[in-house]
Amino acid sequence: MEYSYYPGCSLHSTGKEYGLSVEVVSRALGLKLHELFDWSCCGATSAHSTSFDLSVALPARNLIFAEKRGLDVMIPCAACYNRFKMAQHHLANAPGLRGKVSETLGYEYRGTAVIRSPIDIFHQDVGLETLEEKVRKRLAGLKPVSYYGCLWLRPAEICDFENPENPVKLDEIMTSLGAESRKWAFKTDCCGGSLTISKTGQVEKMVGRLMRMAVEAGANCVVTACPLCLANLDMRAPAENRLPVFYFTELMALALGLEGPEKWFKLHGTDPRPLLRSLDLL
Amino acid sequence: MKNFLEEVNARIGGVALQNCYHCMKCSSGCPMAEVMEYQSNEIIRMVQLGEREKLLNSSAIWLCVSCETCVTRCPNAVDIPRMIDVLRQMSLEAGIKPAEPEVVAFHRAFLDTVKLGGRVNEPLMMVSYKARTGTWFKDLVMGLKMLLKGKLSLVSPRTRNRTVIHRIFKRTSKL
Ligand code: SF4
Numbered sequence: 001m002e003y004s005y006y007p008g009c010s011l012h013s014t015g016k017e018y019g020l021s022v023e024v025v026s027r028a029l030g031l032k033l034h035e036l037f038d039w040s041c042c043g044a045t046s047a048h049s050t051s052f053d054l055s056v057a058l059p060a061r062n063l064i065f066a067e068k069r070g071l072d073v074m075i076p077c078a079a080c081y082n083r084f085k086m087a088q089h090h091l092a093n094a095p096g097l098r099g100k101v102s103e104t105l106g107y108e109y110r111g112t113a114v115i116r117s118p119i120d121i122f123h124q125d126v127g128l129e130t131l132e133e134k135v136r137k138r139l140a141g142l143k144p145v146s147y148y149g150c151l152w153l154r155p156a157e158i159c160d161f162e163n164p165e166n167p168v169k170l171d172e173i174m175t176s177l178g179a180e181s182r183k184w185a186f187k188t189d190c191c192g193g194s195l196t197i198s199k200t201g202q203v204e205k206m207v208g209r210l211m212r213m214a215v216e217a218g219a220n221c222v223v224t225a226c227p228l229c230l231a232n233l234d235m236r237a238p239a240e241n242r243l244p245v246f247y248f249t250e251l252m253a254l255a256l257g258l259e260g261p262e263k264w265f266k267l268h269g270t271d272p273r274p275l276l277r278s279l280d281l282l
Numbered sequence: 283m284k285n286f287l288e289e290v291n292a293r294i295g296g297v298a299l300q301n302c303y304h305c306m307k308c309s310s311g312c313p314m315a316e317v318m319e320y321q322s323n324e325i326i327r328m329v330q331l332g333e334r335e336k337l338l339n340s341s342a343i344w345l346c347v348s349c350e351t352c353v354t355r356c357p358n359a360v361d362i363p364r365m366i367d368v369l370r371q372m373s374l375e376a377g378i379k380p381a382e383p384e385v386v387a388f389h390r391a392f393l394d395t396v397k398l399g400g401r402v403n404e405p406l407m408m409v410s411y412k413a414r415t416g417t418w419f420k421d422l423v424m425g426l427k428m429l430l431k432g433k434l435s436l437v438s439p440r441t442r443n444r445t446v447i448h449r450i451f452k453r454t455s456k457l
C-alpha cells in the first residue's frame with residue numbers, strides 16, 4: 001500500500017512526535033509514504049478568515065501535486081485535512097473558481113486527488129484484525145477517552161469521515177490495542193484550538209471543561225489525532241484536572257513494540273511516563 | 283446596488299440566509315455563544331436587517347472558532363461559518379479596526395510567515411505576533427520549554443518554489 005503524505009507545518013514543529021509516530025507506525029504496517037513534492041502550508045484558519053481565494057489556492061497547490069502522483073494522500077493533521085476537503089469542495093462547485101485558481105498556480109487543477117485520514121487508513125486499509133495480530137504489548141489498564149474535535153468531522157458532507165456526532169474509529173483502534181476506551185459525550189466538542197494564542201482565557205475554560213468530563217468518564221488519559229488539539233489540551237489544562245494526552249499513533253507504536261515512544265513522550269507538556277510506568281507499559 | 287443581505291448571500295454563494303427559520307439549534311450548540319455578543323442566528327437576522335456597521339465592528343465575528351458545529355446541525359444547511367468569514371473579510375476590506383485586535387494580529391503573523399517561506403515557522407510567527415500585540419511575556423516560558431525540548435527549531439525547511447507562493451498572496455490576499 002502506497003500513499004502520498006502531506007505532513008503540514010505542525011508535524012515538523014509542535015506536532016513533531018505525531019509526524020514521527022505516523023511514519024514509524026506506517027512503516028511497521030507495511031505502508032509506503034511518499035512526502036508530497038515541495039508542499040506548502042494549507043493556510044489554516046488564518047487564510048479562510050481573511051480571504052476566500054487564498055484559502056482555496058493554498059491547498060489547491062498541494063492537491064495538484066497529489067493528483068500528479070496519483071496516490072491517495074494521507075493527511076494526519078485534522079486542520080489540514082479540513083482545508084484540503086473544503087478547497088476540493090469549492091473548486092468542484094463554485095463557478096469559475098477552478099479556472100481562476102489554475103491560472104494563479106500556473107498548473108491545471110483537475111480535482112482527482114483522494115484525501116485520506118490516517119485514522120481511516122489504519123482502520124480500513126490495514127484493518128483492525130491485522131492490527132490486533134501485530135500487537136506485542138496490550139495496553140491493559142490504559143483508559144483513554146477518544147477526542148476527535150471538530151475538523152475531521154465537520155461539515156459532515158464535505159469531510160466525509162464518520163458520523164459527526166458519534167464517531168467511533170479511534171475508539172475501535174484503541175480497543176484493538178488492548179486499551180479500555182471510555183465512553184463520553186464530549187468527543188466532538190471544540191477545544192478552542194484556533195484561538196489558543198489570541199484568546200487564551202476563554203480557551204482555558206473550554207479545555208478545563210473537556211478535562212473535567214474526561215476524568216468524570218473514568219479516563220486516565222486522552223487520545224487524539226490533531227496536533228492543534230493535542231498542543232491545546234496538553235498545555236492549557238488546569239492543574240487540578242490534567243491528564244496525559246497522546247497521539248493515537250504514539251499508542252499504536254507502543255503497543256506494536258516499536259522504537260520511539262519513550263523519546264516522543266519526553267516532548268509532551270504533561271509527562272505521560274509516570275502513568276505508563278505505573279501500568280507496566282514502559 | 284445590492285443591499286447588505288444580497289451582498290453577503292452572493293459572497294457565501296450557497297444556501298441563502300433567508301432559509302433560516304430561527305430554531306436556534308446553531309446558537310444552542312455554539313461553544314463560543316457565552317462570549318459572542320450576538321448569537322449565530324441573531325447575526326443572520328441582523329444581516330437581513332442591514333445592520334452592517336454593528337456586525338463589521340463586532341467581537342462576535344472574530345470570536346467564532348470555526349468549529350463548524352452550527353452548519354452541521356442546521357436543518358436548513360445555512361452556512362454560518364462561511365457567513366462569518368464573509369463578514370470578517372468585509373470588515374478587513376472596509377479598513378475597520380477589529381474589535382478583537384489579538385485575533386487579527388495572529389492571522390497577520392501566521393500568514394506573514396507563510397508568505398515568506400511557504401510554510402509556518404512557529405518561533406518566527408510568535409515573535410511577529412508578540413511584536414504586533416506587545417504581549418512579550420505571555421506564554422514565554424511555554425515557548426522556551428518547547429525550544430529546549432527540541433520541538434521547535436528556529437530554522438525549518440521552506441517551500442522551494444516561493445515565487446508561486448508570492449503570486450498566490452499577491453493575487454488573493456489584501457491583508
Ligand atoms: S440552526 Fe439553521 S435554521 Fe436554525 S436558527 Fe440556526 S441557522 Fe437558522
Ligand code: SF4
Pocket residue numbers: 308311312313314315322345346347348349350351352353362363
Ligand atoms: S462555527 Fe462559529 S458560530 Fe458556528 S458553532 Fe462554531 S464557534 Fe459557533
